[in-house]
Amino acid sequence: MTDLEAFRSEAAQWLDENAPKSLGGRGMQMMAEGAADQEPSDVRSDRTKWLEVMAKKGWTAPTWPTEYGGGGLTPQQNRVLQQEMAKRKLPPPLMGMGLSMIGPTLLVHGNEEQKQKYLPKIVTGEHRWCQGFSEPNAGSDLASLACGAKLDEKGENYIVNGQKIWTSGAQAANRMFLLVRTDDSSKHNGITFCLADMKQPGIEIRPIRLISGNSPFCETFLTDAVVPVDDVVGPVNGGWTVAKTLLGFERSGMGGTGASPGRRGSPAAGGNRMIELAKASAGEVDGKVADGALRDEMSKLMIDQMALSLTTQRSAATAKAKGGPGPETSIFKMATSELGHRRDELMLKLRGTGSLYWEGEGAPAEDVALTRGWLSAKATTIxxxxxxxxxxxxxxxVLRLPQPK
Ligand SMILES: Cc1cc2nc3c(=O)[nH]c(=O)nc-3n(C[C@H](O)[C@H](O)[C@H](O)COP(=O)(O)OP(=O)(O)OC[C@H]3O[C@@H](n4cnc5c(N)ncnc54)[C@H](O)[C@@H]3O)c2cc1C
Incomplete structure (x- = not known):
């Protein structure tokens, strides 16, 4: 038995012994927007138990070093763990910007004190993070941001004034990583990356209500908000480099959670369900989906998803060796989000009128998850x-093509 096979059987046994039974089979549905509101209370409390046992094991952040509360797994072991979880259709115990963005960024740019202070609290879910990058006049052209920070007289704290917008999850977050302007004389070299406690009088959030009734993001107002100098990540005025690393993690989804973008389409995960749905809607001949055109569309999508998944894994290994993600993560962000749209459209087509379900008694959970997931995923290309x-x-x-003057 190879080391990896031994790890697989060990992980499988551990999951069978520790994963709450009520969560098995609920993986995809539980991740859909609004799904948590419809969960029975026993499932909700099992979710908490699941987070506790996985955090204790270090498997909420499987590849992070054990000294910061992670699992210390190799990328290969992590892949095996994700496969075993997918087999049991277990939901991820924890998700969010702590695990996927700021944690991995601190591993690259944080000092030892910051790693010790913040990473273990991400692993347990105690710190819930939001991202304060975008401003009303700084979106695609992020470096034009204006939210300003000035050092106080004692040189102990930055005092921050300005506004952020589209701050996802700010209403539930207790920490924010943000970009502030510390020098007006240089666009890119006047930006500093810092960490703020959201629970302070200087930070006010106003949820932005969407047509769905949800408020997944907020306007965030900072008025004399305090950021200790110890919570500046990287050099003062050197925040653009740190931000690029973080955006790389955001774009690749390779922040150590192992949630490879291609996973949804693998035969072991969503792919099998797609085949079942296709057979149910188009019929079956010789064990295959009867409609040839539909078969072609599905095969092309699955091949593209697998190719993306493998390329992402290869790039993740390179990024680890280089100490952080590079600009090629833009390819993954773009391809993952656009493939996701294709997949969602196809799934809706296969579900037919089932895809009209939104909420209400008797609405099948899978259909509700599909429809809500399709709509909320529209934002992934933004x-x-x-x-x-x-x-x-x-x-x-990446391609280094000539640029317009
Ligand atoms: C669901 C959701 C969640 C978000 N969460 C967060 C968050 O948590 N924290 C945060 O900081 N931000 C968040 N954002 C903001 C997001 O990063 C911005 O919406 C995005 O960067 C685009 O900026 P903008 O909305 O200002 O659009 P603009 O920059 O005004 O762009 C408008 C349009 O012009 C196009 N465009 C602009 N410049 C160029 C160019 N140079 N070349 C070609 N086309 C161009 C864009 O592609 C777009 O189609 C979120 C957005 C959404 C939709």
Missing amino acids: YGGTSEIQRNIVSKR
């Missing part, structure tokens, strides 16, 4: 940088 911006980055920094 946040973290739009597809147009990713294409610009790929042309300039």
